[in-house]
Amino acid sequence: xxxxxxxxRYLITVTGKKLTVTCSQNMNHEYMxxxxxxxxxxxxxxxxxxNVEVTDKGDVPEGYKVSRKEKRNFPLILESPSPNQTSLYxxxxxxxxxxxxxxxxxxxxxxx
Amino acid sequence: SQQxxxxxxxxxxxxxxxxxxxxxxxxxxNNLQWYRQNSGRGLVxxxxxxxxxxxxxxxxxxxxxxxxxxxxxxxxxxxxxxxxASYFCATDAASQGNLIFGKGTxxxxxx
Numbered sequence: 203x204x205x206x207x208x209x210x211r212y213l214i215t216v217t218g219k220k221l222t223v224t225c226s227q228n229m230n231h232e233y234m235x236x237x238x239x240x241x242x243x244x245x246x247x248x249x250x251x252x253n254v255e256v257t258d259k260g261d262v263p264e265g266y267k268v269s270r271k272e273k274r275n276f277p278l279i280l281e282s283p284s285p286n287q288t289s290l291y292x293x294x295x296x297x298x299x300x301x302x303x304x305x306x307x308x309x310x311x312x313x314x
Numbered sequence: 315s316q317q318x319x320x321x322x323x324x325x326x327x328x329x330x331x332x333x334x335x336x337x338x339x340x341x342x343x344n345n346l347q348w349y350r351q352n353s354g355r356g357l358v359x360x361x362x363x364x365x366x367x368x369x370x371x372x373x374x375x376x377x378x379x380x381x382x383x384x385x386x387x388x389x390x391x392x393x394x395x396x397x398x399a400s401y402f403c404a405t406d407a408a409s410q411g412n413l414i415f416g417k418g419t420x421x422x423x424x425x
Binding site for chain 1: 347359402406413
């Protein structure tokens with residue numbers, strides 16, 4: 203089944219403890235992206251990748267890192283999480299930039 | 315950078331009625347897309363309309379695009395309780411190509 207898989211679904215952590223949210227797609231999509239969703243703010247793009255080894259900042263990249271070493275994986279790294287990164291995170295992929303996005307089921311992160 | 319803005323923020327209707335949501339954007343676009351999100355879940359793509367198209371249909375969905383007014387509308391006909399969800403428009407600015415989402419319209423369809 204074609205899908206975008208994010209893990210974990212829920213994560214509670216403490217300030218400063220490094221974490222990684224994994225994202226994998228099995229559709230051979232070139233384009234991948236991370237979004238965060240907060241009440242009243244909609245979806246905001248964190249980072250995106252047009253292809254392997256090509257990543258770029260979105261609207262809210264501060265405090266996040268990504269890598270794209272393989273086409274299928276696009277992990278989101280929080281080196282030193284802070285409470286303002288408490289949010290619902292979505293990974294998405296598409297065939298190419300601008301084509302319809304396929305979303306993962308989300309990761310709800312709480313940083314205390 | 316917010317590109318698309320949906321209107322209204324919330325809409326409550328009875329089953330069987332039509333629901334219309336609007337999206338306005340600021341810069342020239344290549345295409346505009348509509349997505350649906352059930353509470354807390356991932357967004358699901360509904361329909362894409364290109365900048366050279368004026369209207370598109372998919373089942374009970376009808377999307378219009380007016381590039382001169384920089385606006386789009388999504389019409390859901392004969393709504394059902396299962397249509398209850400948030401609906402987002404997303405635009406890719408012609409100059410950058412990245413999809414930028416609006417804040418969404420929360421639709422509630424009462425049985």
